[in-house]
Amino acid sequence: MTLDPVLARIDDDLPAALDRLTALLRIPSISTDPAHDVDVTRAADWLVDDLASIGVAAERHDTTGHPMVYGTVGATGPRLLFYGHYDVQPVDPIELWDHDPFAPAIAETPQGRVIRGRGASDDKGQLMTFVEACRAWTAVHGALPARITFLFEGEEESGSPSLVPYLRGHRDALDADIALICDTGLFEDRVPAIITRLRGLLGEEVTIQAASRDLHSGSYGGAARNPNEVLARILANLRDDAGRITIPGFYDDVAEPDADTLAQWAGLGFDAGAFLGAVGLSVPAGEADRSPLEAIWARPTAEINGMWGGYAGAGFKTVLPAQAAAKISFRLVPGQDPLKLRAAFRDWVRGQLPPDCTAEFADHGASPASQMATGRPEFAAARAALSDEWGVEAAFAGAGGSIPIAGYFKDILGLDAMLVGFAKDDDRIHSPNEKYDVASFHKGIRSWARILAALT
């Protein structure tokens, strides 16, 4: 009785909801690039206005970095804290986009309708599924069935430097029974999923310096240390031939999933061939004795996200550079301590430096893995609601990504978090030509309406 008219309203309002999402996607809120600071703030203001339009007491909370959007609504029912982020990844390599990343448009594709643009899936489209569910519910019933606090972050793609201080400073204002986070995906593009675990993330940047200046390879080649070679040799040692990370102690504290979890994962029937095939690959590249699903959900990684040294322009330059550098990220699993591993990584690099070389390190964030409180009744209720909407039993799934907010909610606010999202593997998040399926958006909104009904 309460739900059906809300779902009908959502269906009717879909074109307007897509227009609103399009307006938000037009704002290039790239949080890592200072040139876009004003755009990040503009996106925050857009959200404050949009929340206010559905009766939320919303305001922009400025920080030393990008602002938080904060809002409250509702007088009765359970207390829910909803989190999403409105900042987006950089767009480079821009030349690989088929269209302007910030001129969003609806496109028909062989796989259905999509909305294209940077942030469509990560995370503006997802964030708006919850907002649109609240909008429809409010329109139909005049009020929401829960006491909801909104928290939208503008620094998720740049390491969230303001988040912890903000949470510490707003413990009372953010108090709730449970947190809801919409920044994850469907399981294999077709099964709704509640995320039960998230990997942590340690980001490191290392710069190797050899000579005091760039050298001519004719004058010095063969006699002077080349930091490109030094860096390549260190990076080549990151993993052994069986794919295991070689940093001493790296696996010491890894908690293996229990037998029940492994059995449940096996029951999901994950199609590793399709997963890799979708991006042009056929052979798993991880630890030789682990399945791709285990590799992504239950195993830590070491990946070189960027490396550079010397001349990369057109033509050729016979230079021995003075420096070479790399950005390396480690995805972490439950049990691993990011700060302990940072120290181990740096020691491991220093231990491989040849004479005359130094290494400098920069810190790009450190957050531990999270395990969710799946025994709470909200998880069963939401699972049933999702199953109803999608016509297939929702999965309790792992996730390879890192959403440190879940850990912060637990550690700082004492809140358990439930992560539900509707992104697909082919959404190209963080890549050129990002998109979000209109079906993800539409059924996502309907899913949140059902979850609201189930939790209240």
Next chain:
Amino acid sequence: MTLDPVLARIDDDLPAALDRLTALLRIPSISTDPAHDVDVTRAADWLVDDLASIGVAAERHDTTGHPMVYGTVGATGPRLLFYGHYDVQPVDPIELWDHDPFAPAIAETPQGRVIRGRGASDDKGQLMTFVEACRAWTAVHGALPARITFLFEGEEESGSPSLVPYLRGHRDALDADIALICDTGLFEDRVPAIITRLRGLLGEEVTIQAASRDLHSGSYGGAARNPNEVLARILANLRDDAGRITIPGFYDDVAEPDADTLAQWAGLGFDAGAFLGAVGLSVPAGEADRSPLEAIWARPTAEINGMWGGYAGAGFKTVLPAQAAAKISFRLVPGQDPLKLRAAFRDWVRGQLPPDCTAEFADHGASPASQMATGRPEFAAARAALSDEWGVEAAFAGAGGSIPIAGYFKDILGLDAMLVGFAKDDDRIHSPNEKYDVASFHKGIRSWARILAALT
């Protein structure tokens, strides 16, 4: 009688000669960058005009690339072909320059007066030493003592694509008794040198492709192939722990210097500590069983001149790139065939590709090493002339760089070449803050006047 007034004239004219060099250095003739095509042509025209001003019948010869400057002068005496290049290296990283690379200026330094600017040493300043010697000789005696052909190239820093066709098309016009090339340095900054051997140069670029697009390291990290890692592992294998290049057959055709040559080199008293110390290094990084002088003059190298893949901007991006790439150069010694080694390198890379990866290669030039005809009488005459000017016996020295023109002169024109130059190791050629010592310029002009006298 003929020489002394020429030397006096050179001394008197030094300020004007520096003004002329400054004017040439102001032209940003970067041959690898199409944005500077017009500047390269402008530099050629400047040289045509300057040669004409001293009575040379000079003209610009356009090619499919950058022009050659060609000129002839003199009616009697030996036939000399003088070669230099008027194009310069790119200036990046521009932020490391203390001043505008193309706003040249004379500066006083603790080591003496220098002229600063891109190309000051490589090769505009060197090229002008010979032109100024001819100018002074002509001013004093009304005519030159030799029949001289000038050939100035505008593509030396971009692989000389037009050079071989040009030489083939102008065999008669370029005929001479011997070629003189000014693009090399002093020995250890203090001893004049005639170069007896040059290393060859093979330039390669390899691009490794794995997935069909950039991937999110949270979604795919630990399961998908990362081309940064693939490239790092290949590059790390270029040399073994003893510094030897591991490409099969790489050393097969290396001709070792004979005992006389090694004994002569030992007699030069090369100071390896000072050589490395000048650029902040202390330990040779080449083959463990070779001295730095052997490493530079007599051993082939494999150096990574550039490598890149993934995100290199500010902040962090958790991307697994689709591609990673490197530019690699090999300095070659007498006996080695560049094309055979190119094939061996590419086979060696392909043999290391893991599943799902491809390698594409680009060709950045291939030229063999050269050995000079030091037994010709011109070498002894020039050596004596240089020794007189510098007050120390001129060295018969090797050189680590690659000046393929010497090989082309021999192969195409049948000409032996004699390389004499006045650059110093600290001239920062190919690097930010390039300079040429005013003493190199001044004594270089005087040296050519003495050589002209000695050869005629």
